[in-house]
Amino acid sequence: MNFWLVKSEPAAYGWAQFVKDGKTAWTGVRNYQARINLRTMKKGDSVCFYHSVTEKQIVGLARVAREAYPDPTAAEGDWSCVDLEPVQPMARPVSLEAIKADPALREMKLLKQSRLSVTPLTPAEFGRLLVLGGTKV
Secondary structure, three states: OOEEEEEEOHHHHOHHHHHHHOOEEEOOOOOHHHHHHHHHOOOOOEEEEEEOOOOOEEEEEEEEEEEEEEOOOOOOOOOEEEEEEEEEEEEEEEEHHHHHHOHHHOOOHHHHOOOOOEEEEOHHHHHHHHHHOOOOO
């Protein structure tokens, strides 16, 4: 199993809407590294859902429900998307400040490649985020 972090602006598509929808196609990614990450995702992989821009915090956990397929929102180019489904909210959101302050998370791609919307997590990083969020899977 692999672990991931996806970012979304809460005003554009937040956790509450994701839960209401029950599943979503993670479309609109137009970065080559993020595309590689989407194509690497496997059904059942765990995903941290991060509210970017205004909140800057991990608010929930999701799962990959369908592996990469052509992004139907792409007018041109070879872009991919995956389907995600919500699993549970974090008991406590994990803020960007808490991530930056934790020595165990200092190598997270979120901190190293802050503009990337889909990033991998190591098993240790995922486990530490669960601890910080007071969340059990």
